[in-house]
Amino acid sequence: MKKKIVCLGITLALILAATCMAFAGSLEITGITPKDGQKGLQTTNMAVKVKFNEDVSSEANDSTNLSRFKLLGTVKDENGAVSEYSAAKGNVKLVHSDKYPNELWYVLEGTVSPNEEFQIVVEDGIVASNGDKLNSGFTSTFKTRNTKTDGLISIVMMFGMMLIMVIATSRAQKKANEANDPKVIAKKKEEALNPYKLAKEKNISLDEAKAIVEKERAKQKKEQEKLEAEAAKKEAAKQAEIDALEAKIEAELEAQRSESLYHVKGPKSITLSGREVPKAVSKEKKRVAELKLAKQKAAEAQREANSKGKKSKK
Numbered sequence: 666m667k668k669k670i671v672c673l674g675i676t677l678a679l680i681l682a683a684t685c686m687a688f689a690g691s692l693e694i695t696g697i698t699p700k701d702g703q704k705g706l707q708t709t710n711m712a713v714k715v716k717f718n719e720d721v722s723s724e725a726n727d728s729t730n731l732s733r734f735k736l737l738g739t740v741k742d743e744n745g746a747v748s749e750y751s752a753a754k755g756n757v758k759l760v761h762s763d764k765y766p767n768e769l770w771y772v773l774e775g776t777v778s779p780n781e782e783f784q785i786v787v788e789d790g791i792v793a794s795n796g797d798k799l800n801s802g803f804t805s806t807f808k809t810r811n812t813k814t815d816g817l818i819s820i821v822m823m824f825g826m827m828l829i830m831v832i833a834t835s836r837a838q839k840k841a842n843e844a845n846d847p848k849v850i851a852k853k854k855e856e857a858l859n860p861y862k863l864a865k866e867k868n869i870s871l872d873e874a875k876a877i878v879e880k881e882r883a884k885q886k887k888e889q890e891k892l893e894a895e896a897a898k899k900e901a902a903k904q905a906e907i908d909a910l911e912a913k914i915e916a917e918l919e920a921q922r923s924e925s926l927y928h929v930k931g932p933k934s935i936t937l938s939g940r941e942v943p944k945a946v947s948k949e950k951k952r953v954a955e956l957k958l959a960k961q962k963a964a965e966a967q968r969e970a971n972s973k974g975k976k977s978k979k
Contacts, residue, residue, distance in 0.1 A: 701805035723794035780811040
């Protein structure tokens with residue numbers, strides 16, 4: 666009986682030992698970033714994060730764990746080679762995070778090629794902090810974003826925003842101009858003098874509304890006549906100033922002609938006689954010409970306003 670118990674104990678011990686050996690070295694990859702098949706990744710400051718089921722933060726294993734990682738491009742250059750990030754190339758480094766001891770971060774140096782598919786290769790042999798090793802490798806792919814398309818989209822968006830701003834500014838300016846336009850103001854006032862609308866708003870009879878409208882129109886007419894009188898007064902003042910300047914110039918020219926050492930048979934310009942036109946005279950002539958032009962424009966604008974005013978009254 667005792668022999669049977671001893672044999673059974675030895676058998677159980679062997680089974681337990683075999684089980685422990687079977688589970689020894691069970692380091693496995695549980696996740697990876699970027700995810701397999703992910704697209705549109707940034708080309709700068711890129712890092713591949715590999716997550717394991719055990720602690721891999723021991724710096725003693727960094728050299729081994731770094732040598733088991735590669736990132737390979739798919740686009741060949743003129744020599745038939747593809748871009749590679751690995752310990753052998755010296756363009757990738759291994760970083761740990763105390764917050765995530767089960768992760769290895771492979772940070773790529775420089776800028777990764779845009780719009781290209783890359784393959785992540787994690788080879789077997791990565792060592793955990795307790796000595797367990799990764800028995801089976803892992804591969805996945807991702808694709809970087811097309812920076813040319815991004816630039817084009819940015820330019821289109823910028824021009825779109827500029828166009829929106831121009832349109833908004835133009836509309837705001839148009840509204841401001843309309844708000845200060847005498848014609849628009851007069852039209853609004855005329856629309857407001859609707860006896861039917863006024864009678865409905867104030868709940869009064871149509872005759873009372875018509876009386877109010879007539880009174881308001883008379884008031885507006887008086888204001889318009891006052892404005893026209895002020896405009897005519899200003900126009901007369903401008904004309905008087907122009908006439909005074911013309912008289913002053915003529916007097917100066919006459920004085921210069923009288924002081925001449927010789928006389929000519931007929932009128933002759935100063936420039937043809939070989940003399941230089943005084944700067945003051947040239948300046949006054951220019952001013953007179955500008956005043957005349959302003960007068961003509963003001964007169965045309967006034968005639969147009971009067972003409973339209975008469976048509977609207979009819």
